[in-house]
Amino acid sequence: MVTLPLTALWVTIILGLNVALHVEGHYSESHRDVQEVLVKQDSKLQPKVFIIGMFGAEGETWHGIDEFNLLEQNTTVPGFSSLYPDAHCTLDGSICQLVTGSGEINAIASLSALLYSDLFDLRTTYFLIAGIAGINPKKATIGSVTFPLYAVHVGLQFEIDAREIPPHFTTGYIPQGARSPDQFPPTIYGTEVYELNDNLRRKAMEFAQTGQLADDERSRTYRSLYANSPEYTPAAAPPTIVACDTATSDQFWTGKLLGEATENYTKLLTNGSGEYCTTQQEDNATLEALVRAAVRGKADFSRVVVLRTGSNFDRPCPEQSASDNLFHDLTGYASAIMNIRLAGVPIVMGILDDWEATFARGIRADNYVGDILGSLGPRPGFRQRKVGDEL
Numbered sequence: 218m219v220t221l222p223l224t225a226l227w228v229t230i231i232l233g234l235n236v237a238l239h240v241e242g243h244y245s246e247s248h249r250d251v252q253e254v255l256v257k258q259d260s261k262l263q264p265k266v267f268i269i270g271m272f273g274a275e276g277e278t279w280h281g282i283d284e285f286n287l288l289e290q291n292t293t294v295p296g297f298s299s300l301y302p303d304a305h306c307t308l309d310g311s312i313c314q315l316v317t318g319s320g321e322i323n324a325i326a327s328l329s330a331l332l333y334s335d336l337f338d339l340r341t342t343y344f345l346i347a348g349i350a351g352i353n354p355k356k357a358t359i360g361s362v363t364f365p366l367y368a369v370h371v372g373l374q375f376e377i378d379a380r381e382i383p384p385h386f387t388t389g390y391i392p393q394g395a396r397s398p399d400q401f402p403p404t405i406y407g408t409e410v411y412e413l414n415d416n417l418r419r420k421a422m423e424f425a426q427t428g429q430l431a432d433d434e435r436s437r438t439y440r441s442l443y444a445n446s447p448e449y450t451p452a453a454a455p456p457t458i459v460a461c462d463t464a465t466s467d468q469f470w471t472g473k474l475l476g477e478a479t480e481n482y483t484k485l486l487t488n489g490s491g492e493y494c495t496t497q498q499e500d501n502a503t504l505e506a507l508v509r510a511a512v513r514g515k516a517d518f519s520r521v522v523v524l525r526t527g528s529n530f531d532r533p534c535p536e537q538s539a540s541d542n543l544f545h546d547l548t549g550y551a552s553a554i555m556n557i558r559l560a561g562v563p564i565v566m567g568i569l570d571d572w573e574a575t576f577a578r579g580i581r582a583d584n585y586v587g588d589i590l591g592s593l594g595p596r597p598g599f600r601q602r603k604v605g606d607e608l
């Protein structure tokens with residue numbers, strides 16, 4: 218992860234923040250003017266739902282189904298990944314889909330391209346970020362479909378190799394700017410935590426409950442290995458719909474200790490309320506692009522749902538080594554890919570069927586919705602300190 222010496226890192230952080238603040242204000246203003254002058258709103262596609270997948274299979278799972286056909290209309294969007302250059306839409310444009318490419322960099326580049334493209338009007342669009350993930354056996358099992366309230370950026374931390382950590386440290390990950398693993402990060406980049414619309418999440422889960430989830434023999438056999446450990450009870454049960462939070466890191470990690478460190482960090486950043494449950498490589502990047510677009514009125518951040526299905530356990534079962542778990546193939550992969558669609562189609566149809574009466578005007582949020590900086594409104598409830606206190 219971070220390899221710069223500490224002093225160089227600090228200089229980078231401070232310069233980076235200043236440059237980012239100045240450039241952002243300037244760029245966005247002029248960009249908005251250009252958009253307003255040049256673009257006729259009525260020439261744009263105005264989807265009601267935009268499905269976001271991260272790699273090919275997460276996109277293809279939605280194809281060849283009875284309910285809708287996303288391959289009726291392809292639109293090449295400048296700035297999309299060369300692997301997935303097109304947005305796919307139904308003929309009437311009410312449902313669209315893109316595949317971003319995996320990892321934080323692809324996610325944010327593709328989303329930004331979409332959000333600032335003059336081909337779409339996304340101001341009333343619901344975004345369904347739907348992909349597979351590593352799953353915490355304390356919370357759910359492979360094949361389960363999870364819906365986070367919080368997305369936490371665990372990749373954004375200091376790291377010391379485990380063999381060189383101070384004897385009293387429980388992990389080699391340390392929040393940025395902190396002096397110990399349990400200290401709230403004094404250095405905030407702004408992408409550390411996102412909180413989503415809880416009322417919308419609950420509606421999405423109700424829709425998802427009506428889907429029949431897939432399961433298979435390999436998954437059943439593998440999850441039975443977790444049955445003897447009381448703390449892993451959810452891992453041994455069949456897949457279900459679960460409300461629990463997600464963590465983003467480009468690093469694909471495995472292990473009991475990194476799992477616990479991620480649980481701790483999620484709690485630390487969310488004032489104790491986040492329940493770390495899935496690990497994936499994109500969501501905070503995707504959400505950051507959506508927050509920035511929402512600041513400029515180009516998208517509505519209260520219309521975002523994240524759905525992550527478990528493809529593999531984030532840590533070994535008892536008696537198994539971390540590397541055995543990591544190098545084992547993703548046992549739950551087939552049902553995880555299938556369950557994106559089996560839980561996701563009812564969400565898409567639920568939004569479309571109740572568009573006029575309910576979804577067109579939006580689902581009012583009763584919780585804080587936005588990022589750790591409060592970019593979209595008041596200060597988040599999960600923040601313990603004001604931004605700027607620390608710098």
Ligand SMILES: *[C@@H]1O[C@H](CO)[C@@H](O)[C@H](O)[C@H]1NC(C)=O
Pocket residue numbers: 288289290291
């Ligand atoms: C859209 O692209 C897909 C391949 O990505 C293709 O199968 C489909 O036929 C295309 N649809 C149209 C209308 O050209």
Ligand SMILES: *[C@@H]1O[C@H](CO)[C@@H](O)[C@H](O)[C@H]1NC(C)=O
Pocket residue numbers: 387388398474475477478481
């Ligand atoms: C997580 O936090 C608990 C409680 O503070 C601590 O006992 C445990 O060692 C921590 N785990 C890791 C891996 O940091």
Ligand SMILES: *[C@@H]1O[C@H](CO)[C@@H](O)[C@H](O)[C@H]1NC(C)=O
Pocket residue numbers: 488489597598599600601
């Ligand atoms: C953080 O949690 C504590 C204890 O649960 C609570 O009293 C406090 O109000 C919370 N802080 C914020 C900003 O929500």
Ligand SMILES: *[C@H]1O[C@H](CO)[C@@H](O)[C@H](O)[C@H]1NC(C)=O
Pocket residue numbers: 365366367368369370371373407408409410411412462463464465486500501504523
């Ligand atoms: C990443 O996004 C999730 C919501 O999907 C949020 O719970 C988490 O706090 C975010 N993490 C960071 C570091 O931004």
